Amino acid sequence: MKNYKTQTIIKEVVGSITCNKCGRTERVIGEKADRSYISNLFHSFDALFDYGSSHDEEKWSFDLCEDCLLDFVKSFKHAPNVSNY
Structure with missing residues (x-):
């Protein structure tokens, strides 16, 4: 015989x-969400600093909107490789 119990899952x-x-x-998300695809207009980055760096063993995490990402990339001396996935 199986006895069932109700569980609430928090995500x-x-x-x-x-x-x-x-x-x-x-x-x-939520009632006042601007658009369901809005998270596609932001990009998350992680920078890991290894031994010997002035930021030894630090991890930087940040998000950039597409406009700021494009401005950042325009400052590169060499353009990044671009491909479709």
Whole structure:
């Protein structure tokens, strides 16, 4: 015989995204969410600093909106490789 028990599962989800450079914030979920695809307009980055760096063993995580990412890439001396996935 099986006895069943009700469980509540708590799941952490992104409610909003803020660009670390310009401060633009967009809601991703909820009643007042701006658009369901808004998270596609932001990009997350991680920078890992290894031994010998002036930031030994640090990890930097940040998000940039597409506008700030494009401005950042335009400052490159060499353009990044671009391909479709």
